Amino acid sequence: MNVAVAKTGKGRAVSDLFTSAEGRLPGSSAVTAVRREAFETYERLGLPHRRIEEWKYTDLRALVGEVLPLAAAPDAAALKRAADAVKAHAIDGAHKLVLVDGVLAADLSDVKALVAEAGFKTLRETLEKDAGLLRTASTDAVIALNAAMATDGVVLSIADGAKLSAPIQIIHIATAASASSFTRSQVTIGNGARVTIVETFVSADAKAYQVNDAILVSVGDDADVAHIRLMDDAPDAVNVSSHFVTIGANVKFNFFNMTTGAAVSRLQGFITLAGEGSELSANGVNLLQKTEHGDTTLVVDHAVPNCVSREVFRAVIDDRAHSVFQGRIIVRPDAQKTDGKMMTRALLLSDEAEADNKPELEIFADDVSCGHGATAGALDDSLLFYLKARGLPEKQAQALLIQAFVGEAIEQIADDGLREHVIGIAERWLERRQ
Amino acid sequence: MALLEVKDLKVRVEEREILHGLTLTVNEGEIHAIMGPNGSGKSTLSHVIAGKPGYEVTDGQILFRGEDLLEMSPDMRAAKGVFLAFQYPVEIPGVATMNFLRTALNAQRKARGEDEFSTPDFLRKVREVSKSLNIPQDMLKRGVNVGFSGGEKKRNEVLQMALFEPSLCILDEMDSGLDIDALRIAADGVNALHSPKRAMVVITHYQRLLNYIVPDVVHVMSKGRVVKSGGKELALELEASGYAQFEDAA
Numbered sequence: 001m002n003v004a005v006a007k008t009g010k011g012r013a014v015s016d017l018f019t020s021a022e023g024r025l026p027g028s029s030a031v032t033a034v035r036r037e038a039f040e041t042y043e044r045l046g047l048p049h050r051r052i053e054e055w056k057y058t059d060l061r062a063l064v065g066e067v068l069p070l071a072a073a074p075d076a077a078a079l080k081r082a083a084d085a086v087k088a089h090a091i092d093g094a095h096k097l098v099l100v101d102g103v104l105a106a107d108l109s110d111v112k113a114l115v116a117e118a119g120f121k122t123l124r125e126t127l128e129k130d131a132g133l134l135r136t137a138s139t140d141a142v143i144a145l146n147a148a149m150a151t152d153g154v155v156l157s158i159a160d161g162a163k164l165s166a167p168i169q170i171i172h173i174a175t176a177a178s179a180s181s182f183t184r185s186q187v188t189i190g191n192g193a194r195v196t197i198v199e200t201f202v203s204a205d206a207k208a209y210q211v212n213d214a215i216l217v218s219v220g221d222d223a224d225v226a227h228i229r230l231m232d233d234a235p236d237a238v239n240v241s242s243h244f245v246t247i248g249a250n251v252k253f254n255f256f257n258m259t260t261g262a263a264v265s266r267l268q269g270f271i272t273l274a275g276e277g278s279e280l281s282a283n284g285v286n287l288l289q290k291t292e293h294g295d296t297t298l299v300v301d302h303a304v305p306n307c308v309s310r311e312v313f314r315a316v317i318d319d320r321a322h323s324v325f326q327g328r329i330i331v332r333p334d335a336q337k338t339d340g341k342m343m344t345r346a347l348l349l350s351d352e353a354e355a356d357n358k359p360e361l362e363i364f365a366d367d368v369s370c371g372h373g374a375t376a377g378a379l380d381d382s383l384l385f386y387l388k389a390r391g392l393p394e395k396q397a398q399a400l401l402i403q404a405f406v407g408e409a410i411e412q413i414a415d416d417g418l419r420e421h422v423i424g425i426a427e428r429w430l431e432r433r434q
Numbered sequence: 435m436a437l438l439e440v441k442d443l444k445v446r447v448e449e450r451e452i453l454h455g456l457t458l459t460v461n462e463g464e465i466h467a468i469m470g471p472n473g474s475g476k477s478t479l480s481h482v483i484a485g486k487p488g489y490e491v492t493d494g495q496i497l498f499r500g501e502d503l504l505e506m507s508p509d510m511r512a513a514k515g516v517f518l519a520f521q522y523p524v525e526i527p528g529v530a531t532m533n534f535l536r537t538a539l540n541a542q543r544k545a546r547g548e549d550e551f552s553t554p555d556f557l558r559k560v561r562e563v564s565k566s567l568n569i570p571q572d573m574l575k576r577g578v579n580v581g582f583s584g585g586e587k588k589r590n591e592v593l594q595m596a597l598f599e600p601s602l603c604i605l606d607e608m609d610s611g612l613d614i615d616a617l618r619i620a621a622d623g624v625n626a627l628h629s630p631k632r633a634m635v636v637i638t639h640y641q642r643l644l645n646y647i648v649p650d651v652v653h654v655m656s657k658g659r660v661v662k663s664g665g666k667e668l669a670l671e672l673e674a675s676g677y678a679q680f681e682d683a684a
Contacts, residue, residue, distance in 0.1 A: 382524050383524050383526055385487065386523070386524045387526075387534075388485070389512055389520075390509075390534075390538040390542075391509050391512035391538045391539075391541045391542035391545065392537060392541050393541065394507070394509070396537070397509075400534070401526070401529070403529070404526060404529045404577075
């Protein structure tokens with residue numbers, strides 16, 4: 001296969017990206033063939049741009065321009081910095097899986113416990129035998145690029161009926177500047193299992209790095225799952241994450257995403273309710289400042305009858321930052337008695353802040369209850385004055401009102417400890433703002 | 435030195451002058467009632483003293499213990515000891531009353547250079563104060579004023595007054611929206627807080643509130659000025675004859 005098809009300078013750079021990385025990518029020759037095919041797809045499509053409807057508000061071609069070369073394997077100094085970052089961002093009592101610049105750092109991870117409790121393997125190990133994990137039905141360019149370039153990730157198999165007492169925290173740490181990392185993970189959750197997965201994206205001193213992550217989650221029947229993503233990247237970073245979830249019958253699935261950093265970020269979630277009687281709670285918060293651009297794009301697909309979905313999103317946008325929320329609820333023809341609601345609200349803290357909210361309903365069944373709402377506004381002056389008249393300085397009064405504004409989304413996290421952890425990150429964002 | 439001195443205060447809102455040279459002096463420990471018809475500028479006065487944005491002071495001074503209050507932000511005025519009990523306290527969903535009280539109290543203490551309250555000390559103090567005012571603990575767990583009745587909102591204002599221990603309390607039409615029982619409870623709370631060091635300015639339309647909070651001085655406002663001052667009997671006179679005579683005097 002000839003990947004060097006493009007004639008332009010940028011096109012050659014893209015081809016070089018894969019050619020130079022190919023020798024370091026894990027997997028058998030069968031895997032390499034799948035990667036090349038995926039890269040051809042990416043090359044054909046290029047970085048998403050505004051003429052693609054799903055990427056209308058997040059024109060990566062304009063915002064990012066090019067993909068940085070693959071990060072080198074972290075050296076001892078980088079691992080030391082990563083260890084410090086783990087200490088700062090680890091959740092008390094959680095089992096940790098740490099990926100440094102896209103590769104699992106076994107010494108920083110609780111591998112032994114997780115092999116026993118959650119059937120843990122690395123993506124590298126899995127790719128030795130099978131390229132299956134690199135295949136997705138999506139035609140999205142960044143997902144194709146992820147398949148082509150994925151270096152490592154975590155593969156978890158939670159057994160039927162397993163009740164994991166502690167959360168599993170996957171911590172992605174960037175230590176390499178001007179480099180990109182590609183991670184891909186899979187979580188398979190058995191029938192009746194109960195598990196909490198937390199993904200944390202942070203930097204250990206690196207600034208302008210790029211993350212392209214994908215996670216595929218499959219949930220059996222009667223399971224109870226909490227999945228929390230915390231995108232707390234460095235201010236100059238780019239993070240594009242894709243999240244595929246398929247949910248069985250009678251499942252409670254609680255998803256939460258919070259973005260508190262990155263020059264450009266996008267979480268694109270594709271959640272399919274594939275079994276009857278399930279309840280999905282999908283919530284999120286974007287806290288953006290300076291010129292940050294944060295995009296949450298979520299497609300909830302009701303494929304079967306009698307499921308409930310609730311979405312609560314909040315965006316707080318300061319300075320010249322830009323928040324995007326695109327939420328689509330699809331109700332398939334057979335999905336009668338679907339109950340789907342979506343509410344998104346943006347709080348603009350400056351005249352130059354920008355919010356694009358695009359809620360959509362695609363309903364092909366006739367006996368459903370679905371609705372959506374979207375608002376954008378400023379802080380209420382009468383509330384601010386009340387707080388200031390009680391002694392709170394301007395910024396502190398604003399912070400209290402911002403906390404209250406995002407609280408409705410954060411409150412959906414059932415676990416007290418995790419909720420406090422998330423509130424702590426939001427509070428640090430508010431402190432940085434002051 | 436007087437606690438509060440308002441000297442020839444002129445205030446505009448947008449293009450309209452509301453206060454036309456208002457003068458008022460309040461000393462420590464005094465209770466003043468300010469009465470007057472709608473539109474006479476009573477609430478404007480309370481807002482300007484507390485520092486609400488949107489008012490343009492074109493002339494005059496407001497001194498608090500000799501310091502220029504107009505140079506201070508609203509939070510600094512609160513830390514100095516100025517407390518405005520709102521006519522319509524706002525609801526703040528998502529901000530738990532307890533968290534709000536602790537944050538506000540500690541912000542004031544910090545601004546005065548005092549040690550902040552530890553959580554146990556704060557809890558002890560708030561329990562003690564709320565008990566003395568018969569405020570149930572579950573009210574403190576709810577969002578600030580969220581779902582409170584008119585009476586509960588006013589009691590929450592009195593609770594804050596008791597907790598923050600201001601030197602000057604301005605009660606802006608405290609009787610608005612209260613039935614007679616709620617009014618008595620709120621007024622009892624205010625009376626319990628009155629002390630030789632703490633002054634009260636009670637803004638009201640009606641004499642009935644002054645049955646419960648007995649003023650030392652009554653001022654009649656009309657068209658942005660104090661047009662008459664007198665003892666508590668002036669309120670009774672107003673009740674009998676109305677404000678018309680003073681509107682002519684303005």
